[in-house]
Amino acid sequence: MRRPHPCLLAPAAVLLLATACGTEHADPAGGADSTGGAGAAVPAPRAIVTDPPVDGVRVTSVTLPTASPSPAASLGSVHADRLHGDSGISAAYQVGNDGDEAMTYTVFFAFTTDTGEVMGNKKVTVSGVAAGGSRNGTVDLGVLAPGASPVTRVKVQRVTKVPAAEAPSETGACPASGLRLWADDGDAAMGLRVVGLHLENCGKRDCALDGYPRLSLLDENREPVDGIRIRHGGAAIASGTGFDDPPAPLTLKPGESARSGLVWRNTTLAGTAVNVPYVRVVAKPGARPVTVTPELDLGTTGQLGVGAWKRADG
Structure with a gap:
């Protein structure tokens, strides 16, 4: 039996839809394409997030695509192109290192419903963030389990960070030590x-x-x-x-x-x-x-x- 990860209990920054209450603001990139034809593909709606960082990691926006329109969709309908079975749900994040040495971060993200029920988890490793520097990235939920409730929020559950010179490595280039x-x-x-x-x-x-x-x-x-x-x-x-x-x-x-x-x-x-x-x-x-x-x-x-x-x- 796999041990439940304690990070699932940690507090975290929360991402909401642009239509929800909070500090999120609609991203202009997420609106309908007023110049396209029927069913024209445009970027999926995003919500800009201004919640404080969690251990140096903050989520800057969340993307929650709408359903694809039918061929007879009216002018201005919005849909997101994505791989078959992929949810198209993602969150953009930024990792900031305010320390005095390069660090490698492991970040645990949760994709949840309005009530906080977790529909999916993702772990991301960000290697070698320089002292005083930052790194941007995107985490994708991927396939949403059949019957899952709608995801409306994404949160950083937990962050661990170790000196880059001491970071474990399961894959990638062989360390200098061999x-x-x-x-x-x-x-x-x-x-x-x-x-x-x-x-x-x-x-x-x-x-x-x-x-x-x-x-x-x-x-x-x-x-x-x-x-x-x-x-x-x-x-x-x-x-x-x-x-x-x-x-x-x-x-x-x-x-x-x-x-x-x-x-x-x-x-x-x-x-x-x-x-x-x-x-x-x-x-x-x-x-x-x-x-x-x-x-x-x-x-x-x-x-x-x-x-x-x-x-x-x-």
């Missing part, structure tokens, strides 16, 4: 959490591993989190997670991969629950650190298990 490291979405069952760490040798030299990834736990400001015991082996938290084996030396040739895992429980008893959004991972001594975002909801357990590196097919 090692590609990332975390998966994880699984959850009965309060047990397991998130996989994946390491690929995308370089040209062999990579020797022997032991466990080195972990640093960081809060929302990427400052160290104290008081959490990091225990070796998944069995220190629960058996049967697949990360119980003791460490053994292995060599990854170019193109080969290894995996480890983070294991914890979210039990909350007496005390204050601890949440750790960021984990800085060093695959082996001397390797470049990579910061992943597994969203550790550690409850009051005070401990996290980490598995030894093993071959990805082992």
